[in-house]
Amino acid sequence: MKLLSIVIPCYNSEEYMSYCIESLLVGGEQVELLIINDGSVDNTGEIADQYEKLYPTIVKAIHQENGGHGEAVNTGIRHASGRYLKVVDSDDWVDTRAYLKILKKLNDFLIEATSVDMIISNFVYEKEGAKYKKVMKYENVFPEGVIFTWEDIGQFRKGQYILMHSVIYRTQLLIDCGLELPKHTFYVDNLYVYKPLERVKKIYYMNVDFYRYFIGREDQSVNEKVMIKRVDQQIKVNKLMIDLVPLDNLESPKLRQYMRHHLEIVTVVSAILLIRSGEQENLLKKKQLWKYIKDKDPVLYNDLRYGILGHTINLPGRVGRSISVSAYKISQKLVGFN
Secondary structure: OOOEEEEEEEOOOOOOHHHHHHHHHOOHHHEEEEEEEEOOOOOHHHHHHHHHHHOOOOEEEEEEOOOHHHHHHHHHHHHOOOOEEEEOOOOOEEOHHHHHHHHHHHHHHHHOOOOOOEEEEEEEEEEOOOOOOEEEOOOOOOOOOOEEOHHHOOOOOOOOOOOHHHEEEEHHHHHHOOOOOOOOOOOOHHHHHHHHHHHOOOEEEEEEEEEEEEEOOOOOOOOHHHHHHOHHHHHHHHHHHHHHOOHHHOOOHHHHHHHHHHHHHHHHHHHHHHHHHOOHHHHHHHHHHHHHHHHHOHHHHHHHHOOHHHHHOOOOHHHHHHHHHHHHHHHHHHHOOO
16 A cells, blocks of 8 residues: 555646646655546646656556546545655645655654544645745644644634645545546535545644645636636535535534635635626525525525625625725735735
């Protein structure tokens, strides 16, 4: 069994995937790199095959019909043989020193016959053209150097939450929780992080800047203009997060609190995108989204709708919407995301 499986979803990634893969090969025989060619029409498949030929004990190239990012992750999980699993998008990369520290810790767990469900590390927003690199850290939330539970965590800040970039899961936990991401849907990384949390008991945090999250390409899925065009997929993921994990069933109050916090951020993003589009049809969708949440979980609705962020994005009229967008732009600059 490999120590760590790394799933690399690729779609028409020929221009940048090698940089990503090279950063991950440093892990050597402890890791397996599962390059998922998701129906690419450029040279992505050939590049994947070349790496498999060069590193047959480390790299596995898997080719499939286009199913979207979520289906590529699903395929990676199905083929993973590692004890732990990490998803690294093909336009991102990892820091070598942090990577080796994480692998050492995973190996220590193996030697000590200790198992954890989730390992958290920091990630860096590698925003194109930005002089200052924003780092998402968790030192204010998680204890360092010890295995801990949800009851040991601190308070998340408003713009701070667990992303796919910061998490490594125990592979069997992903299988046991029945995670199945929807096909042909963007923004499923929120589901990937969110759904397994209800089964997470043991957590370990490493305060290292491991994942380098590149943002800034015009065609990138997190570009705001692109997100507005795909807002229906954002809403779909938003609703699935609510449907898949009934918060009232969670035993841990602190886990329940965190998952409400995560839902709040995703819902705010959905609402702001609908407002930013400037279309009456999308303003109606915003009302429908709030109604959906209210019908599904009235307690959750009250928490989200009447909290600080909920009030901010629901100010009435054109002036109110303008204030909501201005507040969002300020948060963009503070947090550093696209």
